[in-house]
Amino acid sequence: MTAQARRAQIVAATIDVIAEIGYGQTSFARIAEHAKLSSTRLISYHFAGKDELITAVAEDAITSIGDHLARQLAAETTASGMLRAYIEGMVQFTATHRSRMKALLEIFLNGGLHYDATTDQSVVGHVETILRQGQAGGEFREFDARVMATAVQRAVEGLPFLLESTPDLDCAAYGRELVTLFELGTRRSSE
Amino acid sequence: MTAQARRAQIVAATIDVIAEIGYGQTSFARIAEHAKLSSTRLISYHFAGKDELITAVAEDAITSIGDHLARQLAAETTASGMLRAYIEGMVQFTATHRSRMKALLEIFLNGGLHYDATTDQSVVGHVETILRQGQAGGEFREFDARVMATAVQRAVEGLPFLLESTPDLDCAAYGRELVTLFELGTRRSSE
């Protein structure tokens, strides 16, 4: 087995474990058990430490989301279109990659990631940029872009938690509701 | 020292510790250190276990928030007024009780609380009830009350995290932005 494949296997198992039992309960032992590894030593061998493993998990998720969003946003030309695409893209991704998204949120909420400027921008700053563009172009009304971005981000992040208590939730409907909410909340009142 | 006073002291220390270093890093040892107790034994003595302590902390916060909101909402007669009062009440409470709110969120997000119907209703269901009343009374447009309630709740919960990276944030402005957002997002379009 190649190191790359083994690392991928361990990352996948870690995602599952974090999503299932939470960041705080996740340990090498639990990951090894889930991945059916002979011992936790195999994890230590392929990752320099817990930090590196967690970082790898986060990067895996962030990259996937980034790719997905890039595709979703490619065709959009208006800010409101981009905002809609962002929300629906995130909701879609969450619906089809529940564990990955849940694990990413767990990591962020528990401070398991050492931020850098790139990470911060790719995760949090995306929406804010769209909002500012919309205001500059006259599509959106005046509001505090930071606050609105937070609201969008939190609303989207609410889905993984909702899915835990309601696994059969209609995600598409959830997305549509959010899109409507933020369209009404951001558009120029004269429209 | 009375048992009641000692319990209150320990709960207060636990709130501080959770707010400062997060739920995951919080331990009896660190709470004892913060409260300047001679040993963790004093915590075990006054609380049956970690669960009971965490529950006490959560209940402390929930009760405080409940009292605060009850006062804020008392004078309101319309659903939109109640929604505004709820958002501004929560933001105000967060601004003046940062640690308490942060600790409560940490506990919820890390699954430290064993839900029961009462807890769930008092925390999450409040907004949903208001929204349904508004729809029943014709004040609000049609939307999924559950989804909207989630969005409101998450938006409000965003403040404690924002305060960590931006301690000098203008909380009142944050509240006003959210009120505007949800007024635009919930009102009947004919208005």
Place this chain on the structure above:
Amino acid sequence: MTAQARRAQIVAATIDVIAEIGYGQTSFARIAEHAKLSSTRLISYHFAGKDELITAVAEDAITSIGDHLARQLAAETTASGMLRAYIEGMVQFTATHRSRMKALLEIFLNGGLHYDATTDQSVVGHVETILRQGQAGGEFREFDARVMATAVQRAVEGLPFLLESTPDLDCAAYGRELVTLFELGTRRSSE
């Protein structure tokens, strides 16, 4: 069992283990086994960490040696008398407290102790002070006190290692030989 007694028991066991198998091979598990403790957890309970345990061991030895030397040197008035008393005192102590001295040397040689000024003075500086007094008072010839002190100290420290390969060594004779060596090496040539 009182904490004090337990700490003393653990310190004694640690001294034995270090003396027997060396600093590098010494572990909590080995100490617990030697002291017949139920688990290593008992060591962690009474000492904040390995550093604290090692420091306690070193302090135990240093204090014992200090007391012994103080008694030996009390009656001496001349520098040559003090030097003789120092050498014989150290040799005597080593002969009757082999493990303690061996353990102390192991700790020093492996950098297990975080020096401070007091430690340094009490361990290394003692001889140098005596030598300088002897030179100032005209008893001793001119020489580099630092170098001579090192030679004395190393010669004395040689005994524990010699005792390992030759347990039946005549320590008193060893001491007498060293006294003669350093008397000849330090006295004024005109004598």
Place this chain on the structure above:
Amino acid sequence: MTAQARRAQIVAATIDVIAEIGYGQTSFARIAEHAKLSSTRLISYHFAGKDELITAVAEDAITSIGDHLARQLAAETTASGMLRAYIEGMVQFTATHRSRMKALLEIFLNGGLHYDATTDQSVVGHVETILRQGQAGGEFREFDARVMATAVQRAVEGLPFLLESTPDLDCAAYGRELVTLFELGTRRSSE
């Protein structure tokens, strides 16, 4: 790369690492890092085990010292001359090969070497032989040759440790002081 060259490279790296961080902290991982090897596997490949590596390091140092001393002692005909040449030779070697000597001492003091008669003779017995020759030939007074040899050996070994706390030490002066000490301590009193 030839096996011989690779072994030499690893031995050199091991010497550096032991001298820098001590025998106790030295591991294959750290040696590999220092030598910029891709993995510790390369060490295991060229040496049957840790023992063989350490033995190789010690032999490297012992051989170097032996060569150096042989040259220094070649011209000497008297025992006192040989003793002086030995001390100065060892001090010189230490001054110019600090790491090698430090590593050798670390290995000896931590029992990393499995003695055999040859090793013992070549390292410790050298001085004792000189001293006995001097006594047999009437140059030296009566003393216990074993004890005196120990004192000489330990005094010489003190230099590497002294150099750690005082890197700019005047080694030549250190050697002269020791030579004087042991000349005074060994010569016939009638002289």
Place this chain on the structure above:
DNA sequence: TATGAATGAGCTTTCATTCAT
């Protein structure tokens, strides 16, 4: 000659909890 992958045993430290006053 070299390497990638894997491994079992060991390490110190921290966890909440319990027994006995």
Place this chain on the structure above:
DNA sequence: AATGAATGAAAGCTCATTCAT
């Protein structure tokens, strides 16, 4: 109401070594 002493389990990490190319 409080405390001192003790505890089993689990954590992440490092050790030298080995199997199979």
